[in-house]
Amino acid sequence: MWARGGAIGDLYQELLDEEVRRHKGFSHRAVEIDASTRENIIVVEDDTGDVYRFGMPGPELSEHEAEALLDAATEGEASFVVASGSLPPGVTGQRYRELGKQVSDLGGRFVLDSSGDALREGVQVGPFMVKPNRKELGQLVGREVSGGDDLAEAGEEVRRRYGVEVVMISLAAEGAMVVDSNGSEHIAAPEVEIKSGVGAGDSTVAGVVLALEREMDLRDAMRYGVAAGAAAVTTPGSQLCGKKTTDKLFEEMKGSVPTQ
Numbered sequence: 001m002w003a004r005g006g007a008i009g010d011l012y013q014e015l016l017d018e019e020v021r022r023h024k025g026f027s028h029r030a031v032e033i034d035a036s037t038r039e040n041i042i043v044v045e046d047d048t049g050d051v052y053r054f055g056m057p058g059p060e061l062s063e064h065e066a067e068a069l070l071d072a073a074t075e076g077e078a079s080f081v082v083a084s085g086s087l088p089p090g091v092t093g094q095r096y097r098e099l100g101k102q103v104s105d106l107g108g109r110f111v112l113d114s115s116g117d118a119l120r121e122g123v124q125v126g127p128f129m130v131k132p133n134r135k136e137l138g139q140l141v142g143r144e145v146s147g148g149d150d151l152a153e154a155g156e157e158v159r160r161r162y163g164v165e166v167v168m169i170s171l172a173a174e175g176a177m178v179v180d181s182n183g184s185e186h187i188a189a190p191e192v193e194i195k196s197g198v199g200a201g202d203s204t205v206a207g208v209v210l211a212l213e214r215e216m217d218l219r220d221a222m223r224y225g226v227a228a229g230a231a232a233v234t235t236p237g238s239q240l241c242g243k244k245t246t247d248k249l250f251e252e253m254k255g256s257v258p259t260q
C-alpha cells in the first residue's frame, strides 16, 4: 500500500508492476494523492564506498488522503500489517496508533518499525512486534541504552509497559537482541561483505514476517530476519535482500529454510 502522485508516482507504479510480473503472489495497492510520491536519493562514492543518504520529507497529505491510506492498509484484513518508517509532514503519530488498533481489532498482527513520535504513539496499542535499533529503543524507554544486559532489560521494559509480544532490537553488524515471553536472546549477524546498509532494517522486518507467515518458530523467524538484514548489506545502493543469499546465510546460522 503506497501513496501515488506525480512523475515519481508513475515511476514507482512501473517498478512495482514489474515486480508483480516477476513474482507470483506479489501485489500492491496505490492510493492517489495530489502531491508527489516521496523520493530519496542515495549517493555511493566509488573510491571510498561511502554511502550518503538524502532522505526527503514525504508529500503533504490531506486529511482525506491520510484516511484513504489507512483504510487501504486494513481492507485486505492481512495477517500482518507492518508500519515502517517515518510519516509524511502533517500526519501525526496518532495515525499509527489508529492503524495498530484497527489491525488488532481485525485479528491481524501489527508490526511497528519507526522512530520518534510515530514510534512512541504506535507502541501504545501494544503491537505484536516492535523493531527498534538502539537509538529508537532509547526513545521508547526515555534513556540511553548501553549493550548486553541493559538492552535485554530495556526490551523487557517495553514489552511489559506497552504489552508488546516481541521486541527485536537490531544492532547492525552485531545482529539483534530478541526479547519475548521466553526471555532474551542475542542473535549474532553473519559476517558479510558490506556494500550498503540501506534497507537492512526493512529487510530484517520483512524476513521475520515472511518466516512467521510460513509458520516458522518465533526465535527461528528472528534468525531468518537477521539473515535477511545481513543479506541486504551485501547488495549495493538501495537494493533489499535477495531470497537466495538470505536462505544461504540462514542455513549457515544453523536454521532450516522456510518452505514455500
Ligand SMILES: Nc1ncnc2c1ncn2[C@@H]1O[C@H](COP(=O)(O)OP(=O)(O)OP(=O)(O)O)[C@@H](O)[C@H]1O
Residues within 6 Å of the ligand: 132, 133, 169, 170, 171, 172, 173, 174, 175, 176, 189, 190, 191, 192, 194, 197, 198, 199, 200, 201, 202, 204, 225, 226, 227, 228, 229, 230, 231, 233
Ligand atoms: N554490517 C552488517 N553485517 C551484518 N549484518 C548487518 C550489518 N548491518 C546490518 N545488519 C543486519 O541488518 C539488521 C538491521 O540493521 P540495523 O540495526 O542497522 O537496522 P536499522 O538501524 O533499523 O537500519 P535502517 O532503518 O537504516 O535500515 C541487523 O539486525 C543485522 O541483522
Ligand SMILES: [Mg+2]
Residues within 6 Å of the ligand: 113, 133, 201, 202
Ligand atoms: Mg530502521
